[in-house]
Amino acid sequence: MRFRGGGFEITPKRWFAPAFAVVLVGAWQAGSTSGRIDPLLLPGPVDVLETLYRELAQGDLAIHIGQSLTRLLLGWSIGSLAGLSVGLSMGLWSWCRAIGDAAISSLYPIPKIALLPLFILWLGIGESSKITTIALGVFFPMAVSVCAAVDAAPRPFIRMAQSFGLDRLSIIVKIVLPSALPAMLACARITVSTGLVLLVAAEMIGAQYGIGAYILAAGNIMDSEKLLAGVLVISLLGTCAGAVIAALERTLLRWR
Amino acid sequence: MELELRGLGHDFGSLTVLDNVSFAVRKSEIVSVIGPSGCGKSTLLAIAGGLIAPSRGSAVSLGVPPAASLNPFTFVFQDAGLLPWRTVAGNVALALEGRPLSRKAQAEIIEEVLDRTGLCGFAKAYPKQLSGGMKQRVGIARALAARPAFLLMDEPLSAVDAQTRELLMEEFLALWLRDRVSILYVTHNLDEAVRLSDRIVVLSRRPGRVREIVDVAIPQSERRRPDVASELSAMQNDIWNLLRSEARNADRELLSLERADV
């Protein structure tokens, strides 16, 4: 019989991604070495790496990264926690749902960075205005997805728990939250990149230190090597955050 | 514990699902409820177990539950109702949480019920690693852990294959012979009904009314005897005819409706 199954299954192909990256970066390097690519517009990968190393060892890139990480961590955690609690309340109580639905549908579409000037007016140019912007950007998707996940918590499980006499709080902790966990982690993945976008944008608008400020400064003096080194740092930050969440998924969702 | 259903009726919005259902489950009895799909059997069970408030009539429990009982009226669900993020032991533990029991006492009860249901080596397994029959055993183990005085079972064997069903039925009877709790047992399966129950309540199609209550006046111990087997299958036949006439009536009504349309 001719094989016709397989069901579109995705199998892990270990070497494809590294090989693809090597080919791409190799072509880039070849273009730079041969002089086909203008180094002012796009410096070669080796130069960028060298710059990154030099900046980390001697310059104050480490301070920039430290500042950015603090802002991202604070903003993201505050936004996620707030989103979690609001989403949970909206999923559990009808009056929270009524208010929350209206508030979210009118506020969610506002690009959060547009509010930064307002926050600067309220909170000053310091850290709190940037952290608030990031937190707000993370808050909405988290609230929406947690609310939907609570809605989708299987009713038969809740009934089962009630039939064993569990009280409301136990049912929330033991049934509703665990069944919402996969959606929460999936959302965390998305909000990390939302947070990164807002972080860089906020730092470009007004910050002395921070990876966004660093990139902007490099751009202003047309130092494209430093600029790309900064972009590389952001990409690495995002990748690391993704890896942390993937590890969390592996340990917390082992049962799947 | 005993349970009396008195003139039970229930509506979901404008849909009447149950109408004037009355019967009782006495001490140590197994009573089956059988009827066409959608006639309100699951609803009836949920009302009996206090998960749905009936629109009319009442479900009254009689007697005092034994002091050791953690959850006098305990359900066993059709699909076992196991939490996928908990291990077998964790799922059984759900029946014990929030009760005044020490960790050690909990662990002992879990071990005991897993032992009784033949799940000893699987305490740390997750539901996705179990077969349908084993999941159902976990559902039964969880129910037993709550030390029930009355079991409410909603098609507990309908999701398993015929062989597993035979096996589970025997195991189940052995468990029942030990504890003698009263059982209200909803099923689609006539064989299960006549093999397990003392009485069989046959419901009409929706809205479910009591069509007939069949007494299976044969002791459990004799039901496997060949000469009794024919008696049981005659009984099965009678009930089958009843159910079929229910279905025919439904068809006839449909036909007359169609004629009225023309």
Ligand SMILES: Nc1ncnc2c1ncn2[C@@H]1O[C@H](COP(=O)(O)OP(=O)(O)OP(=O)(O)O)[C@@H](O)[C@H]1O
């Ligand atoms: N929560 C609900 N809201 C509205 N209608 C419902 C609800 N639960 C059940 N029903 C309806 O009530 C009727 C009886 O449902 P029930 O589940 O009790 O039937 P059943 O006899 O258990 O059926 P089956 O044999 O298929 O399990 C069905 O028509 C169903 O659509």
Ligand SMILES: [Mg+2]
């Ligand atoms: Mg049902």
